[in-house]
Amino acid sequence: MKETRGQTALTAPPRDAAAAEDGEARGMSLIRVALPAFTGPLDLLLHLIQRDEVEITDIPIARITREYLDTLELMRELDLEVAGEFLVMAATLMRIKVRMLLPPAIADEEEEDPREGLVRQLLEYRRFKEASREFEALETERRLLFDRGAPAQLEDPQDGELQPVSLFRLLDALKNVLQRQVPAIVHTITAEPISLEEAIAVIRGQLERGKRALFEEVLSGFVSRLEKITAFLGLLELLKQEQITVSQEELFGPIWIVWRADSARRPVDSEEEEQHADG
Amino acid sequence: MPTDKQILEAVLFASDVPVTLNVLTQVLGNRSAEEVRAVLTEMAAAYESEERGVILSEIAGGFQILSRKECAPWVEQMLRSRRKIRLSKPALESLAIVAYKQPITKVEIDSIRGVDSAGVLHTLLERNLVTIKGRSKGVGRPLLYSTTQEFLSYMGINEVTDLPELKEVAPLLEERERLSEEGEQASPEPEVEVSTADGAA
Numbered sequence: 001m002k003e004t005r006g007q008t009a010l011t012a013p014p015r016d017a018a019a020a021e022d023g024e025a026r027g028m029s030l031i032r033v034a035l036p037a038f039t040g041p042l043d044l045l046l047h048l049i050q051r052d053e054v055e056i057t058d059i060p061i062a063r064i065t066r067e068y069l070d071t072l073e074l075m076r077e078l079d080l081e082v083a084g085e086f087l088v089m090a091a092t093l094m095r096i097k098v099r100m101l102l103p104p105a106i107a108d109e110e111e112e113d114p115r116e117g118l119v120r121q122l123l124e125y126r127r128f129k130e131a132s133r134e135f136e137a138l139e140t141e142r143r144l145l146f147d148r149g150a151p152a153q154l155e156d157p158q159d160g161e162l163q164p165v166s167l168f169r170l171l172d173a174l175k176n177v178l179q180r181q182v183p184a185i186v187h188t189i190t191a192e193p194i195s196l197e198e199a200i201a202v203i204r205g206q207l208e209r210g211k212r213a214l215f216e217e218v219l220s221g222f223v224s225r226l227e228k229i230t231a232f233l234g235l236l237e238l239l240k241q242e243q244i245t246v247s248q249e250e251l252f253g254p255i256w257i258v259w260r261a262d263s264a265r266r267p268v269d270s271e272e273e274e275q276h277a278d279g
Numbered sequence: 280m281p282t283d284k285q286i287l288e289a290v291l292f293a294s295d296v297p298v299t300l301n302v303l304t305q306v307l308g309n310r311s312a313e314e315v316r317a318v319l320t321e322m323a324a325a326y327e328s329e330e331r332g333v334i335l336s337e338i339a340g341g342f343q344i345l346s347r348k349e350c351a352p353w354v355e356q357m358l359r360s361r362r363k364i365r366l367s368k369p370a371l372e373s374l375a376i377v378a379y380k381q382p383i384t385k386v387e388i389d390s391i392r393g394v395d396s397a398g399v400l401h402t403l404l405e406r407n408l409v410t411i412k413g414r415s416k417g418v419g420r421p422l423l424y425s426t427t428q429e430f431l432s433y434m435g436i437n438e439v440t441d442l443p444e445l446k447e448v449a450p451l452l453e454e455r456e457r458l459s460e461e462g463e464q465a466s467p468e469p470e471v472e473v474s475t476a477d478g479a480a
Contacts, residue, residue: 039369040394085394124391127446131379132371134443135434139365142435144348145336146358149295 037080041089042125044071049122056126057119061100065093092118165246165255170215173255174232177219181228194227199234207244207259215246215255283307283318288344297341297432339431340438363406373399374408378430379445382412382423400424408433 038044048067049056069090075082099114113119194202203218215235222231235257238244245258281289290306291298303319304312319342323335336345346354355362366374373396376388388396403409412425426439436442 037368039372040392042393083394089393121391121393125393128372128375128379128391131375131443131445132368135371135375135378136366138434138436139371141348142433143362143365144351145334145345145435146351146354147295147343147345148292 041086059115061097065097068093165248173215177216194230196233199231203234212256212258215257218257291344297339297343299341337437339428369399370402377409377424378426381425384415384421
């Protein structure tokens, strides 16, 4: 396990907490040691054999069986799910134990050591378990090298990951905005009803400047109820055209409208436009 | 007229996957594969020695420009949560078994691990680290799994033979037989049946 520690030092960040914990548990008292999740019954057996420093090819079957059953009991007490395979192995261990107890006269003469099959299986499993540790080391090493083309995540409103927003949440947000609408003190002028295209143009302008805006911010630019609804339809249209995305940090949190049309295609387009303009 | 080095650098820069020597040679057109490799080796050495944030790596059967590992913490900061999560221990175990014994059936994997591997295999398939190579001729014609190009890239190796060598079981068992022979004269017979799923290879 030396590698694991080395990796931890290199990678430092929280990702390796699990590995560190694992390593920590190794050096601790019996009960704590039993806690790391075992990938299967062979993993658990191997762990017990290594912990007790007994020879894998000469397993003290009574003792290991007892410890194995104790661990299953502990897992159950901790409400860990004990997969069926663990129980099958328990049965296998007990069968081997019984056969070891039989006097040789009763047992078949030709019979091999009752542990033989299990030992083979353990040795075989151990090869791959060891290999998987080397794989983990390779994985860790490789994760320090980055490919090109990973999308950067630079200007999130806050940390935390954004979640997709459902249409109903969007409607709720619209309702909120409409409810908060103070009855305007209307003086005179009949506002020219804004068209969908105009609303889209306004939103586009707003988003192109800021790249990202709050849903409420966007709608606040539209005065009357009718205009707000038109703007909302405009947002839906932009969403359909995949020019914007909507997301939020948490349920009922503020909804962000993000301008995405410029992410991939835009630079090329605008360049072309410039060329046309020049020519 | 740009130099070979410049062209190769441009091509490698523009690709986000490893580019094979074959493709690079075709792109250059007027150089042999050996010559291209020589230029690449020279470039890799230069990247290494100069003050660069990237390296030129031979990986997954091709060449790729990758960020320098010392710069990882900073790059990571930019990419934040977009990174793929690491493989779990069961996934690593299963992946190791597939890698060394490919092509291999699920039953054989289960038998080595002593536990059902369906979920884990699904994850590995989904992440394109493992693929279905075909069907075994055995009973029920079970699916055969093997590793992918993506696996090589994920592990940062060039080909499967670059994997660390798998320890052999046989010497350990011989050791045991030797010990038991020394211990008691009535030793178990030297030839024992293999009860694990080693028969595939």
